[in-house]
Amino acid sequence: MASHFRSTERQGSEDAALDAVSVPETAPQDELPTSEEVSAPAAADETPQAEEAAEAVHVVTASEPADSESQPATGGSVYASLAGDDAPAVQRTGTPTVSFKNVTLIYPAQPNKPALDDVSLDIYPGEFVFVVGHSGSGKSSLLRLITRELKASSGQVIVAGQDLTKMRNKKVPYLRRQIGTVYQDFKLLPDKTVYENVAFALECIGKPKSVVKAQVPEVLRLVGLAERMQHFPDQLSGGEQQRVSVARAMVNRPPLLVCDEPTGNLDPAISLGIMKLLDLINRAGTTVVMATHDREMVDSMRKRVIALEAGHVVRDQEKGGYGYYGAL
Numbered sequence: 001m002a003s004h005f006r007s008t009e010r011q012g013s014e015d016a017a018l019d020a021v022s023v024p025e026t027a028p029q030d031e032l033p034t035s036e037e038v039s040a041p042a043a044a045d046e047t048p049q050a051e052e053a054a055e056a057v058h059v060v061t062a063s064e065p066a067d068s069e070s071q072p073a074t075g076g077s078v079y080a081s082l083a084g085d086d087a088p089a090v091q092r093t094g095t096p097t098v099s100f101k102n103v104t105l106i107y108p109a110q111p112n113k114p115a116l117d118d119v120s121l122d123i124y125p126g127e128f129v130f131v132v133g134h135s136g137s138g139k140s141s142l143l144r145l146i147t148r149e150l151k152a153s154s155g156q157v158i159v160a161g162q163d164l165t166k167m168r169n170k171k172v173p174y175l176r177r178q179i180g181t182v183y184q185d186f187k188l189l190p191d192k193t194v195y196e197n198v199a200f201a202l203e204c205i206g207k208p209k210s211v212v213k214a215q216v217p218e219v220l221r222l223v224g225l226a227e228r229m230q231h232f233p234d235q236l237s238g239g240e241q242q243r244v245s246v247a248r249a250m251v252n253r254p255p256l257l258v259c260d261e262p263t264g265n266l267d268p269a270i271s272l273g274i275m276k277l278l279d280l281i282n283r284a285g286t287t288v289v290m291a292t293h294d295r296e297m298v299d300s301m302r303k304r305v306i307a308l309e310a311g312h313v314v315r316d317q318e319k320g321g322y323g324y325y326g327a328l
């Protein structure tokens with residue numbers, strides 16, 4: 001396939017144990033953003049061009065009202081500066097990075113209420129996709145199917161050209177090396193320094209010391225934490241801790257980054273810095289799939305939005321807005 005994914009067939013013997021530190025070996029991306037670009041979340045005061053005319057709804061399957069309710073409230077939004085049109089358009093051709101084909105997920109504890117019900121979608125290399133919806137609509141479940149933390153009850157989940165519903169468990173760690181993951185609660189190891197937390201991700205997959213020494217400082221510079229390498233997580237702010245977890249997810253330059261509410265614990269100004277980082281990582285070629293409740297962010301960014309409701313995709317919209325989901 002055209003993506004940067006490696007085959008899971010050619011793996012070493014090492015076995016990465018922790019999902020949160022699962023990082024891939026991938027083709028290098030040579031245009032990662034600089035720390036200067038990502039470390040200073042400046043206040044954004046520009047208003048983006050109206051983009052409604054350019055919106056292209058390519059799937060609307062159910063009850064979500066027309067997107068008129070979610071027009072961008074970007075004037076004054078701290079995210080407005082990221083909503084420019086200068087990102088290269090993603091060609092939705094070739095092999096999708098992620099493909100769901102009629103996927104249903106039923107948790108044993110809720111046999112009569114599928115968490116996801118007949119979900120089909122394709123995410124192509126280089127896309128940035130927000131996954132939105134009410135609490136309980138299935139966002140985390142969808143992400144956990146991509147990382148094979150969960151296995152679909154029926155249908156196919158294909159990531160990197162591999163059918164995860166058929167993948168043997170012993171191959172899962174190798175899949176996860178190709179997917180960076182960022183969570184709301186950072187999942188940092190409290191007894192390790194910033195440097196050690198990021199290095200650990202590489203050590204887990206058997207990378208030689210020389211690689212660790214080269215790549216860890218580089219990625220910490222990228223996220224603007226070069227000066228904090230020897231700090232412990234509890235000496236950092238929430239935003240800085242999340243930068244560490246982004247660095248850890250990106251240290252081996254995965255082609256796919258899966259983020260579950262990465263800004264959920266952060267205030268808007270700090271979230272902007274994280275969002276800026278993810279946006280620049282995406283512009284350097286990484287596919288990003290991000291579940292979020294952050295209405296302002298989604299409305300401002302005008303990325304592709306997949307909306308879930310009770311396990312169904314009810315909206316899949318290019319340059320979409322958040323939509324009405326009441327109090328979440």
Ligand SMILES: Nc1ncnc2c1ncn2[C@@H]1O[C@H](COP(=O)(O)OP(=O)(O)OP(=O)(O)O)[C@@H](O)[C@H]1O
Nearest residue numbers: 107109110115133134135136137138139140141142
């Ligand atoms: N481990 C589990 N066992 C049983 N049911 C579960 C489990 N995890 C999630 N569910 C159910 O699956 C549905 C989807 O949950 P999921 O966590 O994917 O939603 P979500 O949109 O991510 O919610 P939130 O925004 O609150 O994180 C919900 O009805 C939830 O109760």
